[in-house]
Amino acid sequence: MRPRLSVRTLKRLLFAGAAVGGVGAVIVTVVPEVASRFHEIEASYSKMAEKVGLDKRLPNTSLMEQPSGSVMAFEDQRKQMYNPLPPRKDILKSLEEEEFDILVIGGGATGTGVALDAVTRGLKTSLVEKFDFASGTSSRSTKLIHGGVRYLQKAIFNLDIEQYRMVKESLTERANLLNIAPHLASSFPIMLPVYKWWQLPYYWAGIKMYDVVAGRQVLKPSYILSKTKALELFPMLKKDKLVGALVYYDGQHDDARMNVSLAITAVRYGASVANYTEVVSLLKTTDDDGKERVTGAHVKDRLSGREWDIKAKCVINATGPYTDRIRTLGKENIKKICQPSSGVHVVLPDYYSPESMGLLDPSTSDGRVIFFLPWQKVTVAGTTDRPCDVSDYPQPSEDEIQFILKEIRNYLSPDVEVRRGDVLSAWSGIRPLVSDPNKSDTQSIARNHIIEVADNKLITIAGGKWTTYRSMAEETVDRAVIACGLQPAQKCCTKGLLLDGAHGWSPTLFIRLVQDFGVENQVAQHLAATYGDKSFKVAKMCNLTGKRWPVLGKRLHEEYAYIEGEVKYAVREYACRAVDVLARRTRLAFTNVFAAKEALPRIVDIMAQELGWSEERKKEELEHADLFLRREMGLDIKQTSDVRLNFSKDEINQYVKRFKSLDYQNKGFITINDLRRYFKKIGERVSEDQLHDILSEVDLNRNAQVDLGEFLQLLNALRKIAEDNRGDTDIDYRRIAQLMTIRVIQMRHRTRNRNFGEEHPQSGFVADATLTGYHEQLDPVDKQDEGEDAPPEADPPEADPPEAETN
Numbered sequence: 001m002r003p004r005l006s007v008r009t010l011k012r013l014l015f016a017g018a019a020v021g022g023v024g025a026v027i028v029t030v031v032p033e034v035a036s037r038f039h040e041i042e043a044s045y046s047k048m049a050e051k052v053g054l055d056k057r058l059p060n061t062s063l064m065e066q067p068s069g070s071v072m073a074f075e076d077q078r079k080q081m082y083n084p085l086p087p088r089k090d091i092l093k094s095l096e097e098e099e100f101d102i103l104v105i106g107g108g109a110t111g112t113g114v115a116l117d118a119v120t121r122g123l124k125t126s127l128v129e130k131f132d133f134a135s136g137t138s139s140r141s142t143k144l145i146h147g148g149v150r151y152l153q154k155a156i157f158n159l160d161i162e163q164y165r166m167v168k169e170s171l172t173e174r175a176n177l178l179n180i181a182p183h184l185a186s187s188f189p190i191m192l193p194v195y196k197w198w199q200l201p202y203y204w205a206g207i208k209m210y211d212v213v214a215g216r217q218v219l220k221p222s223y224i225l226s227k228t229k230a231l232e233l234f235p236m237l238k239k240d241k242l243v244g245a246l247v248y249y250d251g252q253h254d255d256a257r258m259n260v261s262l263a264i265t266a267v268r269y270g271a272s273v274a275n276y277t278e279v280v281s282l283l284k285t286t287d288d289d290g291k292e293r294v295t296g297a298h299v300k301d302r303l304s305g306r307e308w309d310i311k312a313k314c315v316i317n318a319t320g321p322y323t324d325r326i327r328t329l330g331k332e333n334i335k336k337i338c339q340p341s342s343g344v345h346v347v348l349p350d351y352y353s354p355e356s357m358g359l360l361d362p363s364t365s366d367g368r369v370i371f372f373l374p375w376q377k378v379t380v381a382g383t384t385d386r387p388c389d390v391s392d393y394p395q396p397s398e399d400e401i402q403f404i405l406k407e408i409r410n411y412l413s414p415d416v417e418v419r420r421g422d423v424l425s426a427w428s429g430i431r432p433l434v435s436d437p438n439k440s441d442t443q444s445i446a447r448n449h450i451i452e453v454a455d456n457k458l459i460t461i462a463g464g465k466w467t468t469y470r471s472m473a474e475e476t477v478d479r480a481v482i483a484c485g486l487q488p489a490q491k492c493c494t495k496g497l498l499l500d501g502a503h504g505w506s507p508t509l510f511i512r513l514v515q516d517f518g519v520e521n522q523v524a525q526h527l528a529a530t531y532g533d534k535s536f537k538v539a540k541m542c543n544l545t546g547k548r549w550p551v552l553g554k555r556l557h558e559e560y561a562y563i564e565g566e567v568k569y570a571v572r573e574y575a576c577r578a579v580d581v582l583a584r585r586t587r588l589a590f591t592n593v594f595a596a597k598e599a600l601p602r603i604v605d606i607m608a609q610e611l612g613w614s615e616e617r618k619k620e621e622l623e624h625a626d627l628f629l630r631r632e633m634g635l636d637i638k639q640t641s642d643v644r645l646n647f648s649k650d651e652i653n654q655y656v657k658r659f660k661s662l663d664y665q666n667k668g669f670i671t672i673n674d675l676r677r678y679f680k681k682i683g684e685r686v687s688e689d690q691l692h693d694i695l696s697e698v699d700l701n702r703n704a705q706v707d708l709g710e711f712l713q714l715l716n717a718l719r720k721i722a723e724d725n726r727g728d729t730d731i732d733y734r735r736i737a738q739l740m741t742i743r744v745i746q747m748r749h750r751t752r753n754r755n756f757g758e759e760h761p762q763s764g765f766v767a768d769a770t771l772t773g774y775h776e777q778l779d780p781v782d783k784q785d786e787g788e789d790a791p792p793e794a795d796p797p798e799a800d801p802p803e804a805e806t807n
């Protein structure tokens with residue numbers, strides 16, 4: 001049969017050919033220029049580093065001299081960064097008593113970026129955030145600092161100059177962000193696996209153009225890999241039909257920490273910035289021309305309940321998904337411009353990806369791209385894109401999690417079993433997609449950010465992306481200066497303006513932490529990569545461990561490098577609630593929701609000491625954080641999903657007894673050894689692999705143990721399969737079903753024979769309980785009953801392998 005080429009394929013081939021030629025020509029002319037610029041930059045930056053006696057790999061301070069703004073000397077910047085942080089109560093006082101040039105609403109990337117821009121121009125600046133800094137979308141991103149390879153493809157295919165400029169701007173901002181916070185952001189290789197030969201030149205041309213458009217801001221040049229080399233670097237990749245791969249570079253960061261750093265840097269430059277302060281209405285006055293103007297906001301401290309007015313010449317709405325809510329406070333009945341869309345990520349263990357190589361799936365089944373990236377010692381995969389409502393508590397859905405897992409399976413080797421039970425956490429972020437209010441077609445989404453200056457001078461900045469927060473802020477403050485007649489002392493100077501922690505950072509700073517403070521190497525690396533030169537302050541806040549080694553730095557959770565001293569430091573940086581530490585000041589909630597739950601009581605204890613919390617407040621914090629983990633971080637997603645126990649009361653009693661008989665040591669859970677013993681007792685031959693499968697499918701919280709809830713859920717799923725023989729429940733129980741169906745049938749026979757009541761569904765008493773409700777359904781007698789089945793006659797205690805080996 002003759003191979004047929006579709007028009008699309010032909011177009012791609014033509015494009016690939018043309019692009020290869022074009023790129024080749026561009027590279028020949030541009031590369032020498034790029035290289036020489038690199039040397040210039042390197043030279044000036046080494047000179048500066050030498051002058052201040054710091055490591056040669058310090059941030060590129062030459063970028064501080066920007067044509068748009070005035071130069072701020074490195075030493076002046078550094079001095080500012082040692083300005084003490086005023087306590088929150090002093091900030092609230094200043095917000096109440098003083099009058100400001102600018103009041104920013106919203107403490108995400110955009111708002112804190114605007115505040116930093118304004119205050120460094122010499123404008124009297126304030127900012128209020130209704131929860132914690134970065135509590136909105138800005139802590140829930142994919143963590144990439146990128147120009148968007150995909151957008152470039154669109155720009156070229158559609159000859160779209162606007163899109164091209166957007167990519168170009170993002171690439172410039174990418175370089176700036178890596179430069180101003182080198183401790184928090186770094187360049188990062190991403191692999192694009194190729195499974196069809198013709199895609200190789202096609203994608204190669206695309207990523208080479210990405211490098212070329214970045215020009216002298218290119219992070220590292222992209223390259224092509226053979227199949228063997230690709231598998232060497234990314235062994236988890238699916239081998240079958242793999243042709244080769246391409247690797248390109250973007251930036252990666254800790255988004256929440258970057259956001260907090262922006263807020264803290266603004267405070268150090270003199271801005272009054274308060275979290276947990278919500279704008280409830282806008283203040284309006286009528287000017288001499290009889291026109292209404294927004295001149296401040298009425299705010300409420302969400303912690304104390306106190307309310308007051310903040311007066312400002314200019315109010316900037318930077319509330320992301322809440323854009324329209326604030327616009328409506330400015331003027332009722334206006335056309336809405338924000339179309340929120342939810343993006344979910346799932347977190348998997350580190351062994352799913354190599355330590356320093358990400359993966360890009362360029363075409364998922366819904367036409368989006370999915371990233372699969374190592375980050376903070378775990379693997380982050382996402383994202384989805386679904387219209388949603390704006391919510392203070394965005395939640396990931398089981399559907400979205402399953403979608404991501406399914407897409408990942410397409411790219412990973414069949415040896416890497418992608419299991420639902422491996423999901424360590426899942427979160428949703430709301431994209432504030434906006435349409436331009438100045439365009440007649442308000443239905444179409446703006447490609448970039450939009451800035452609206454309303455008649456009443458309320459300024460709205462919305463859309464864009466994390467990467468471009470700085471240029472968005474610059475443009476916004478420029479507009480504010482004109483619209484509200486402000487008089488800044490100087491022009492924008494945030495390009496090259498180092499953030500808190502960057503000035504004294506060097507790539508080897510962590511060694512000093514190990515040597516001078518006796519901190520573990522892994523902890524030291526984490527501190528240096530989070531707080532930069534402020535790591536020493538964090539280390540000084542740590543108590544002695546009482547051990548020979550490490551001398552300082554007790555971990556909050558043994559598996560992660562977050563330490564107790566960070567909690568104290570976070571309080572100095574305005575962390576007000578336990579969830580602030582759990583989710584944003586450390587990233588424990590994002591990286592492992594189970595570990596976060598375990599670390600929570602200790603975090604609450606330390607915060608209680610620092611902030612003088614009562615027992616009642618501690619209890620409230622525990623409950624509040626627990627709800628956050630359950631609702632927003634996917635802790636309880638399986639339990640709170642639609643999985644309902646469809647058992648009669650008698651059946652539940654029966655299964656509880658069964659569980660207890662398996663758990664004959666009364667541990668409250670069963671392990672792989674209990675299952676092994678059980679199958680041996682009933683004469684079922686089950687291999688070690690099958691046992692492993694059973695455990696991994698039902699052990700939803702990945703602790704290598706099956707508790708009663710998980711056990712009932714397993715039986716519930718098996719019942720469903722046995723009844724309707726569908727085999728497609730939302731967890732893949734099929735393998736287990738093959739093993740266990742026979743046991744369920746036996747159990748049901750026994751239930752019938754013992755006349756415990758009629759079987760479901762004919763029974764008049766059909767329990768339709770959620771997992772959390774099953775306890776209430778037990779008879780009090782049964783609750784005390786140790787189980788009808790006697791403990792199995794003592795099996796010769798196998799030399800029990802440590803339970804950890806089971807998973």
Ligand SMILES: Cc1cc2nc3c(=O)[nH]c(=O)nc-3n(C[C@H](O)[C@H](O)[C@H](O)COP(=O)(O)OP(=O)(O)OC[C@H]3O[C@@H](n4cnc5c(N)ncnc54)[C@H](O)[C@@H]3O)c2cc1C
Pocket residue numbers: 105106107108109110111128129130131132133134135136137138139140141142143144145146277278279280318319320321322342343344383429430431432462463464465466467468
């Ligand atoms: C899933 C996903 C992945 C993404 N990945 C990337 C990426 O990899 N790279 C990238 O560059 N961009 C990425 N983005 C885009 C980027 O995250 C957003 O553009 C950016 O975080 C938006 O910041 P923001 O400050 O505008 O909004 P937000 O971070 O949501 O901040 C708005 C703040 O306003 C506060 N607020 C609301 N109402 C009030 C009020 N009445 N009073 C006081 N405060 C109020 C909120 O509490 C909130 O903290 C991603 C977005 C999503 C959704």
